[in-house]
Amino acid sequence: MHGTQPDKLVAPLRTSLVRAVLALVVIACGLSLRWYGFPLGLPAFVVKYGGSLLWATMVFLLVGVLLPRRTRTQIAAIAAVIAVVVEFSRLVHVPWLDAFRLTTAGALLLGRIFSLWNLLAYAVGIVIGVGLDRLADMHRVSTLNSQTAGSTRE
DSSP states (O other): OTTHHHHHHHHHHHHHHHHHHHHHHHHHHHHHHHHHTTTTTOOHHHHHHHHHHHHHHHHHHHHHHHOTTSOHHHHHHHHHHHHHHHHHHTTOOOHHHHHHHTSHHHHHHHOSSOOHHHHHHHHHHHHHHHHHHHHHHHHHHHHHHHHHHHHHHO
């Protein structure tokens, strides 16, 4: 029994750590796109919806960090609900919320203007998050398999 307990704790922790690192990379990409996209001459469409896509990818990964034992489908569903709620919250106008949206953090986290097109960008971003998570998991499994194969040869 003692031999199985650490694995039950380590696997979700490792999964959360990988997802956190991926989320940080996605955040860096999103901020770079927002800050340098226009100066680099990228089209407004790419900057706007690329940022939305990356935001949803980040949400997927962060939900996965917080809920590492959930399936990817469950994480994707939770991320989609968060994305829809955030998008529709843009239709709510109360002074404190509008004031927060005018800050850089508010604009990056909640956005300012409602757009149904963002929902499509979020869906694509969540699918990309699922793909990144699968790739990271496949890499981890392949690394573990090669380590196990190497240790059995010795």
